Amino acid sequence: MTDAHPSPSYANERDRALAGQYERREADWRMGAVVYQAIVDRFAPATDLEAKRHLYPAPKTLRAWEETPVKGSYVEEVRVYSHEINFWGGDLASLRARLDHVVGLGVDVLYLNPICSSYTNHGYDAINYLEIAPWYGTRSDVAELADDLHDRGLKLVLDGVFNHLGRANPLFVEAASGPESLHRDWFDFGDQYPGGARSWMLAQNLPELVHENHAxxxxxxxxxxxxxxxxxxDGVDGWRLDVASDLGFRYLEDLTNAAHTEKPGSLTVGEIAPYGAEWNGPLDGVLSWNLRRILVETANGRLASGHAQRILARLFADGEYEHLLMSWVFVDNHDTPRLPDAVPDEAAQRLARVLQFTLPGSPNVYYGAEVGMTGGEDPEMRAPMRWDLLTEDNPWYAFTRALIGLRSQHRALRVGDLRWLDTEGLIGFERYTDHAADAVVVLVNPCEEPVTELVQLPDSKLMFTLVDALAPDRVIAPIQGMMEITLAPHECLVLVPRTQEPGGYSATKRVQ
Incomplete structure (x- = not known):
């Protein structure tokens, strides 16, 4: 006897066209990953600093872990500032000893600031790209770190500084020896340049490479x-490319193709200062300064809600979406004041973090952000990790873990599409997939006063009661496709469906 009621498919035509799309995105580790950034020198103190002291000859200085970096004076002898040659003694071994903390946060990727041989503490002046700075370890240590991370389900991304290198690099030293030197055409020499060679931002310690030279x-x-x-x-999974826009589209595309040839599925994400749309494609993703500024200015009330939402909507519409999912979203890092210094109001800081973790992309957590570290302009924001703040009652630690947990629990935040809500005083959007229960609705109030609005939900499947994932006691029942929302200044809602009502009833029993 034939079953008169075969098992139905509850997908509509639109959903059937999307079959497999979100699963493919989920299978790509680069999309929607949570990235943890660490400066190895400042992350965890080495076990025996005295045994390493000889690695920091004068004028370099090895500081105590409790000291805070302060801006120094220019050292003409080596053409760097004194704070660039103050060290705190962290290394790859001490970092590996603290991996439980990184893993415990629930992140997916560990990104390290430059670790190759250099003169300064920041490492953006490579002396030998193919060697690790002796105060950090060796290439074998990098391979072992990659193995450790892979065993724990994480990936490793290194900082690639390929626009410029260090003045002490033997390639530059040889090139500067005279017009007939073997590597002369690797650099652009001329009397018009301070120090005699074209350098990044006129910093004489950072001579730029001539990429037009195939060598x-x-x-x-x-x-x-x-x-x-x-x-x-060696096991590294990708590269974050410093000042990527300085390299230009062609060379970034060549670099990305080379990385993918060597390791399919590897990542190139480039630091981009201008508007980022066209840099997606030559790169897998971008680290967008433009997006960071939008988020910080919005949190500080310098962008009105409607204006902020319009420019955010344009930014995400102009970029190719799957590249946007691979792009890193940051609100602070080693080049900016830390968030508490950039956004003084604590509720506004939370708003910036909520947007960072719910907009499309891969949120970048700068070491110490999870415990609320402060720090102003360079070098203050590069202070050693405050392990003393890592306590269970630290509210920033709880909040960071909650935001990371949201992304692990709700795949729409990792790989879902983006739909903007029609709002006036609030900023609102939905992340969604082809399954109604995956939907996440985000509403924030960046204003200095409370805002009450009727908000339309332009999602045909949202027949659920919605619960605030950050405050589960707050429940909102949409009525006829709309919600009345009141948010206090800088308050945020991250609404997720309650798929089963009390008693087991579900209005979406026949909706995918």
Whole structure:
């Protein structure tokens, strides 16, 4: 006998066209990942600092972990500022000893600021790309770190500084020796430049490379034994590219292709200062300064709600969406004041974090943000990790874990699409997939006064009662596709469906 009621498919035509899309995104570790950023020197103190002291010869200085970095004076002898050669002694071994903390946060990726051989503490002045700074360890230590992370389900991304290197790099020293030197055409020499060679932002310690020279690009990423490809073979999973827009579209595309050839599924994400839309494609993703400024200015009340939502909507409409999911979203890092210094109001800081973790992309957590570390302009924001603040009653620690937990629990926040809500005083959007129960509705009030609005839900499947994932006692029942919302100044809602009403009833029993 034939079953008169075969098992139905509750997907509509739109959903059937999306079959498999979100599953494919979920299978790509680069999309929607949570990234933890650490400066190795400042993350965890080495077990025996005295045994390492010889690695920091004068004028370098090894500081006590409890000291706070302060801006220094220019050291003409080495053409850097004194705070660039103050060290705190962290290394790859001490970082590995603290991996339980990183894993316990629930992040997906560990990103390290430059670790290759350099003169300064920040490492953006490479002396030898293919060697690790001796105060950090060796290439074997990097491979072992990658293995540790992979065993724990995490990926490793390194900082690639390929626009410029350090003045003490033997390649530059040889090139500067005279017009007939072997590497002369790797750099742009001329009397018009301070220090005699074109350098990044006129910093004489950072001479720029001439990428139009094929020997340069072959060395950096073209050859199988190049910098980019050899580290990928060592177990590294991707590269965050410093000042990527300085390299230009063509060379970023070449670098990305080389990385993918060496390791399919590896990541290139580039630091982009201008508007980022066109940089997606040559890169897998961008680290957008423009987006960071929008979030900080919105939190500080310098962008009105409607204006902020319009420019956010344009930013996400202009970029290719799956590249946006691979892009890193940051509100503070090693080049900015930490969030409490950039956004003084604590509720506004929470608003910035909520947007960082719910908009499309991969949120970048700068070490210490999870415990509420403060720090102003360079070098204050690069202070050693405050392990003394890591306590269960630290509200920022609880809040950061809650935001990371939201992303692990709600796949729409990781790989879902984006739909903007029609609002006036609030900023609102929905992250969604082809399943109604995945929906996440985000509403924030960046204003200095309470806002009450009737908000339309332009989602045909949202027949649920909605619960605030950050405050589960707050329940909102949409009526005929609309919600009446009142938010206090800087208050945030992250609404998720309550799929089963008391008694087990579900209005979506026949909706995917």
């Amino acid at each position: 340069v690009t072959n060395y950096l990423w073209g050859r199988p034994d190049s910098v980019v490809r050899s580290y990928l073979r």
